Amino acid sequence: MAVDVRQPQGAGAAFSAGLIHTWDTGQDIAARLRFACAVGSLWCTRATSDPLPTDTEVAEALTP
Structure with missing residues (x-):
């Protein structure tokens, strides 16, 4: 997924938050x-002051 990077600070923390958010969803590890x-x-x-992406935003970004 290609994006126009505005700022990279916190990307790892956002990734971790996304992984934790899906922890008990029953999805396989690849989907998570x-x-x-x-x-x-x-x-x-x-x-950096904006909230994390919503589930809807993520789903839209992952839809081909």
């Missing part, structure tokens, strides 16, 4: 990692 990568990627497109 895709979600977490999308959260980290989308985070890089925002200002």
